[in-house]
Amino acid sequence: MTAYLIRGARIVGGEPTDLLVRDGVVAEVGPDLAATGAQVVDAGGLVALPGLVDLHTHLREPGREDAETVETGSRAAALGGYTAVCAMANTDPVADTAGVVEQVYRLGRAAGLVDVQPIGAVTVGLAGGQLAELGAMASSAAAVRIFSDDGHCVADPRLMRRALEYVKAFDGVIAQHAEEPRLTQGAQMHEGEMATRLGLTGWPAVAEEAIVARDVLLAEHVGSRLHVCHVSTAGSVEILRWARQRGIRVTAEVTPHHLLLTDEKAVGYDPVFKVNPPLRTAADVAALRTALAEGVIDVVATDHAPHAVEDKECEWAYARPGMLGLETALSVVLGSQALGTDWNAIAERMSRQPARIAGLVEHGRDPAPGAPANLTLVDPAARRVIDPGESASRSRNTPYAGLTLPGRVVATFLRGEPTVLDGKAVR
Amino acid sequence: MIGHLLSAGDLDARSATLILDTAAELGNLAGREVKKLPTLRGRTVVNLFYEDSTRTRISFEAAAKRLSADVINFSAKGSSVSKGESLKDTALTLQAMGADAVVVRHPASGAPHRLAHWVEGSVVNAGDGTHEHPTQALLDAYTMRSRLGRLAGLQVAVVGDVLHSRVARSNVLLLTTLGAKVTLVGPPTLIPVDVAAAPAPGIAVSYDLDAVLPASDAVMMLRVQRERMGDSYFPSAREYARRYGLDGARMRRLPEHAIVMHPGPMNRGMEIAPEVADSPRSTIVEQVANGVSVRMAVLYLLLGGKA
Incomplete structure (x- = not known):
């Protein structure tokens, strides 16, 4: 195994220092380390962060390998500075059995670019009818800890209560896609002035908030952990703030796109801006940024959702919702100014806390002697123009095409092996 | 152009x-x-x-x-x-x-x-x-202008399923551009909540057709899709007709010069009574x-x- 000497990196924004990476761990940290036999990586001016961890990735395999595979999605993740991603269950077949989650887990291992941690479905076929075999997925080789019907809400309150209770036996967590389906039938974008003007059926904020409110109360009642996926409204933030003050065990994520973009983007009907939950108003964006800074929302998760060209190059109403996110997440978070350049906060929201929620003990640990060498090197001074054609994803549906964003991932290490060097995927 | x-x-x-x-x-x-x-x-x-x-x-x-x-x-x-x-x-x-x-x-x-x-x-x-439906709005504006001699300052009531109506959207934009005032009338379920909460300049919202008619120069009846009933936008066709349909009695609340418009196809007896559709005030064929x-x-x- 090659050793790497990373010279002059600022660990989580601290003073420049050297890091020696050997045998999968950070062997030494300190000034002017000797290079003996190690390959030198010049990290002058770069910030070293614990490898980023994404709680919300759609890798599309099995089923839609034309849009993404575990391997191409893993490569996109590595290029975005990630060392672990949690793969959502809405594949075809659905990841609702031990067999499917183990398949995804093994495909991730075989690709070897990030750790792919499968998320299991809460209900059979994501249909919202009966619980999937959560325990079997938990005790499988994939050791599933997060369960989600993402893309669908676990709308039945009784079923949600049971799911929250049931997973306590193996320290699981339910990640809820909060969307009251009766309030969003046919919904195309945020309900408000823009939707009225564009004649697109509205997705009201209350459809999210009603479920968030219900679920925090259910979590309190049964004493369970709840994770809220892609929080998108100011009202949800208020409910989460209240729930945390009450001591309810709730965590929550926000996507990069909800920190930067608004519903105004729908004006030309380009479905690259169609996403679920939809882009909201500037007031919602401001509330989400504040919530992330305060920790009311404690995780940034990408909701990376690759879609084939034909599923986006069509009428808005017929397009699939979702956007790419892995390769741009860190830059968008920096660009949103939600956390400024508080590297400790960025490490907390994008690595440590998601690793804790997912139970990934090898991840989310700051580079220090003895820690697993899962880390990423970021050039905070760089600016880059987003070119969809350059994406390592199999899909091209980035909403940031042509935007200039700050920050660039220069290198990523997974267990001491580089997956990205000089801003390029190693393989 | x-x-x-x-x-x-x-x-x-x-x-x-x-x-x-x-x-x-x-x-x-x-x-x-x-x-x-x-x-x-x-x-x-x-x-x-x-x-x-x-x-x-x-x-x-x-x-x-x-x-x-x-x-x-x-x-x-x-x-x-x-x-x-x-x-x-x-x-x-x-x-x-x-x-x-x-x-x-x-x-x-x-x-x-x-x-x-x-x-x-x-x-x-x-x-x-x-x-x-921009050409519908243009032909409506043309009809109003030729019947009433002007557009600026006109009071136009647009009545019915505003929420789902492309005719209403285009008319609101064009009429306000040309200086007319528009009052959107319908059950609250069929008026977008953001419009009702904060109508744009030149726009008003009312849930009471009878109150709006005496001050209207033109009243535009929108087609109501019967399937909206299944979605609970309103309880029944009869209740809709009673509250928001334009019948002879309501028509007589309009000023003498006022016209009645409909983009077609009409649901006679639902949003518009035959007596009204066939009256001299009706511009439907002219449209x-x-x-x-x-x-x-x-x-x-x-x-x-x-x-």
Whole structure:
């Protein structure tokens, strides 16, 4: 195994220092380390962060390998500075059995670019009818800890209560896609002035908030952990703030796109801006940024959702919702100014806390002697123009095409092996 | 003049007035024995209709033919579209055939905007989903202007399913551009919540038709889809007719000069009583005739300059 000497990196924004990476761990940290036999990586001016961890990735395999595979999605993740991603269950077949989650887990291992941690479905076929075999997925080789019907809400309150209770036996967590389906039938974008003007059926904020409110109360009642996926409204933030003050065990994520973009983007009907939950108003964006800074929302998760060209190059109403996110997440978070350049906060929201929620003990640990060498090197001074054609994803549906964003991932290490060097995927 | 007509909001007061004035000139043609002008000879207009709409399609067809354009009718039924061809591929096909203008009717809001990305010719929105129907607004404005002599300062009541109505959206944009005041009337379930909460300048919202009528110069009754009842927008057709239908008694609350409009097709007995539809105040048949003139003006102004 090659050793790497990373010279002059600022660990989580601290003073420049050297890091020696050997045998999968950070062997030494300190000034002017000797290079003996190690390959030198010049990290002058770069910030070293614990490898980023994404709680919300759609890798599309099995089923839609034309849009993404575990391997191409893993490569996109590595290029975005990630060392672990949690793969959502809405594949075809659905990841609702031990067999499917183990398949995804093994495909991730075989690709070897990030750790792919499968998320299991809460209900059979994501249909919202009966619980999937959560325990079997938990005790499988994939050791599933997060369960989600993402893309669908676990709308039945009784079923949600049971799911929250049931997973306590193996320290699981339910990640809820909060969307009251009766309030969003046919919904195309945020309900408000823009939707009225564009004649697109509205997705009201209350459809999210009603479920968030219900679920925090259910979590309190049964004493369970709840994770809220892609929080998108100011009202949800208020409910989460209240729930945390009450001591309810709730965590929550926000996507990069909800920190930067608004519903105004729908004006030309380009479905690259169609996403679920939809882009909201500037007031919602401001509330989400504040919530992330305060920790009311404690995780940034990408909701990376690759879609084939034909599923986006069509009428808005017929397009699939979702956007790419892995390769741009860190830059968008920096660009949103939600956390400024508080590297400790960025490490907390994008690595440590998601690793804790997912139970990934090898991840989310700051580079220090003895820690697993899962880390990423970021050039905070760089600016880059987003070119969809350059994406390592199999899909091209980035909403940031042509935007200039700050920050660039220069290198990523997974267990001491580089997956990205000089801003390029190693393989 | 602009390259496409996708939204009534694309038109400023000057270009909208130019269309109405041009329509007035072209309208004189309808009285002549030979109703044809050579203006668009050699130009191709495609009617691309993804929804059944006989009246709008034949109105555009008549308009294009009176300007001597070649007209191709492309209906989504029984075509490549029913075999799953995408809008983009259809657009590229029409482009390859040299369509100078594409008149599109589509069930998805914004489809004409997408189409405009893929064809070089002018795109005319002939109704897209629950978004807009700009030539309907133009013909309505034309009708009001010719009956009432002006648009600026008029009080227009738009009554019914505003939430789902492309006619209402286009009329609100065009009428306010031309200085009229619009009152949207309907059950609260059929008025967008953001509009009711904070109406834009020139717009008012009312849930009480009887209160609005005495001050209205024109009242525009929107078609109500019966299937809205199943979605609980209102309890029954009878209750709707009682509260928001225009019957003879209500019509008599209007000022003497006021007109009654409907974009058609009507649900007689639902939003409008036969007595009202057939009364001298009704402009419904006139609207149809004016539709041809207005669409001639739109095609003429979009294509005429490029010959």
